Amino acid sequence: MDDLLTHVEPMIPALRRYARGLIRDREAADDIVQDCLERVVTNWTHRRDANARSWVFAILHNLAVNRIRQEARRAGRVTIDEMPEATTAVDASQDSTLFGQDVLAAIEGLPPDYRSILLLVAVEDLSYAEAATVLNVPVGTVMSRLSRAREQLRLLLETKPTSAKPVGPFIRRVK
């Protein structure tokens, strides 16, 4: 159990960050991380994967995806993929910097698959092979998904200032 501590404990900040990137709510994201760590402790000695990091991230990823699906079902609302771009971007402030909340609002406008790949590769610095393990897809899929995700994020960030226009005749954001 000692190697469990030395391997997994240093990953916890990154696990929290990944969970929060997928699920904005802090408590809900930490719930997932806690659930993940409990599973890691239970299954540590049975794991076949030599790479502890991708194994742990895969557990977290699957829990997060299940959670996102449940939420979507419970709310009975349109999934993020079906929403037109403009409505997903209304929360973005008119400040045109790419930093801070804007980019987080923008990735929330991406389908979960795209969000995951961006977070794993660009933020968590996983190799393409590790990301493929976490997402349980071939490396080729990782590459094409990454390319589409980056392109969509770019478009969302570039069109953001125009999306701050009023979305309906009755709603107008006043700063």
Added chain:
Amino acid sequence: MTNRPINEDDLQAFVDGALDAERHQEVAAFLGTNKDAAKRVSAYQQGSTALRSALGPIAAEPIPSRLNLANIIEKQRPAKRSRVAPMAAAAVILLAIGASGGWLLKGYIMPPTEGVAALAQEASASYSAFAADRLRPVEVRADGGDDLKNLASATIGGPAIIPDLSKAGYRLMGGRVVPTPHGSGLMLMYDDDKGNRLVMLTRRMQIDQDKPMVASDQHDIRGWSWASNGLGYSLVGAIGSKYLHTIADEMRSQI
């Protein structure tokens, strides 16, 4: 310069710094002449930077105490124990049924109650009882001190040799004394990096004081047992019989 054309995957890998030096140069040269691609790549790089700096502070937060790994490990222990208790009760009942049933059938089928065959059974029983135990598989840990050696000599009487299986990829975890119908035995446990565990049982033999190595097989638990100079040895584990045999040979050569 290679003649491989630049593709979209190269651009992504360029953004992530995942190209080797030569390819990186080639992509950089390509971007120098291709304005649209260069604009895209720079926007992608900005996107990555923005994501990293937006999410960075989360990783710098102090970890909430409910995510303290040591506590989570601790918390799972009593839960495991409570699962074991009903199973142990069931085992006692089944043992009672088995024992009385076995007594009645004794005249028809004689189970191996003596010699190396009995030792092999005791070893696989020890394996079933302790190898799955995550909490305290061994009583005395192998920590480099003399405790385990002293336990071994006290159990089997006389100087004891504790085999080293590091060549086969197995580490000594420690040992404990286990009761057998033929006196106390010394159980040693080893594990490898994948968490596979092996159990070695040693005890004094009344019958089969010297016996060449024989294989045994109980469901998934395989074993190799032998005896020499009045001491019996049985190595069991849930790994391939052939591989186990080579480890048993290695052990025998050390004893």
